[in-house]
Amino acid sequence: MEVYADYAATTPVKQQVIDKMMNIYSTHYGNPSSIHSIGRDARKYLDESRHIVAKELNAKSSEVIFTSGATESNNTAIKGIVYAHQHKGKHIITSKIEHHSVLHVFEQLEKEGFDVTYLDVDEEGLVSLKQLQNALTDETILVSIMFVNNEIGTVQPMYDIEEVINNSNALFHVDAVQAIGHLEVNFHEFNIDAMSITAHKFGGPKGVGALLLKEGTALKFSQLGGEQETKRRAGTENVPQIVGLAEALKLANQYRDDNNVHLMNLKNQFLVSLQERSIPFELNGSMTDTTGHIVNLYFPFIDVETMLTLLDLSNVYVSSGSACTAGSTTPSHVLAAMYSNEDRAQHSVRFSFNEAMTEQEIKYIATEIHKIYHKFKEEV
Structure with missing residues (x-):
């Protein structure tokens, strides 16, 4: 997939x-x-x-x-x-x-x-x-x-x-x-x-x-x-x-209203799927003052470059932040402004959804992250 x-x-x-x-x-x-x-x-x-x-x-x-x-x-x-x-x-x-x-x-x-x-x-x-x-x-x-x-x-x-x-x-x-x-x-x-x-x-x-x-x-x-x-x-x-x-x-x-319901359901399902698999993560940002199409997560067990590479090899295409900073080694200025932990930006990934996405795709992402976690959890 x-x-x-x-x-x-x-x-x-x-x-x-x-x-x-x-x-x-x-x-x-x-x-x-x-x-x-x-x-x-x-x-x-x-x-x-x-x-x-x-x-x-x-x-x-x-x-x-x-x-x-x-x-x-x-x-x-x-x-x-x-x-x-x-x-x-x-x-x-x-x-x-x-x-x-x-x-x-x-x-x-x-x-x-x-x-x-x-x-x-x-x-x-x-x-x-x-x-x-x-x-x-x-x-x-x-x-x-x-x-x-x-x-x-x-x-x-x-x-x-x-x-x-x-x-x-x-x-x-x-x-x-x-x-x-x-x-x-x-x-x-x-x-x-x-x-x-x-x-x-x-x-x-x-x-x-x-x-x-x-x-x-x-x-x-x-x-x-x-x-x-x-x-x-x-x-x-x-x-x-x-x-x-x-x-x-x-x-x-x-189609904004219908799409928003679908996107919020996908977002919630994604977070629940990660929790059910006991994958350690923290949400970057707000759970209430937010849209349904963007979720940014901190994964303490792996750096963002490795995570993006392994997800890409699993045919899951995400990013660490703005596409306009692709190729830059500078940590996210957004996360740097939000958190005193300088390491957080180096372990955070942005997932962004669309109304065409399915629950099956969300579960696939969670499954692939679960596989990655099992490879790296001993290093945490």
Whole structure:
């Protein structure tokens, strides 16, 4: 049996999405910026997709900017807001467990002279609302907090965070990449100023995403060369992939509730299966403030590299954390921020599930981990 359990890294493209995209590739091939009929035909699908994305996320069509993915969206939002508002102050805030497409931008801005506060998290991966409130000053121009952590699945209290930020002059950016398809993401209800998503995390194609930017929010755009995306992002829009993003988002929201029930059942079954086999492990993160599709576990009896290798040999495909840090020997910055035990990150594995997974696959993973444990338990 082969079991892919690395869906937080990427998901397979759904067949309905492929069908939609192939129709555009083969028939509606015009440049959406061209004024002739073939160009206008492509523009129609671009506009329809923008409307779908806006509707699914409770935003205005004018607030949707299509990008190449979350990394571009995060970079554009953070740098664009900071550069546009630096005359008001030079203090910015994020957490220590953000994705590197956020953290590395903040680190670069810090080198440029901006004052950065990196919020701590507790052992469940939750930011402290009190620390956030105390960190905010009249000089704070931006706060960037991810909705769902990509390594441990912890869900941040968005309503509470938004309420704290609203009592300041700071703008609010949210990396919502891992929330789509698992939580209701309501752009206007959360009162977010900028939000990033990417299609390949919820059954869409790689290489396409969106930045939602609240109407009236000043942002300095860096990509120049044309007047696409209403002069906000130069470059010919990738219409087939944008259509794929819109279709994948619609499907993710349509089946979200049923999928969540299935995913939580799989997660609980996985943990119970490990317990029944007397495999020593501890959960990294929260069991309550979490999504069903990510579970990160600490296995004290084996290092993560060996575990991943042995699981791979058993045709079980998982990871140690973000795919964007693959090949790095640096321990997970997320787990390092959560736990004082420096060794924990070296013995932790992320499993991430999908609605297509079965109970049989979950049991197979637990069985293979059990075999590995018996090989190494004498060394504990």
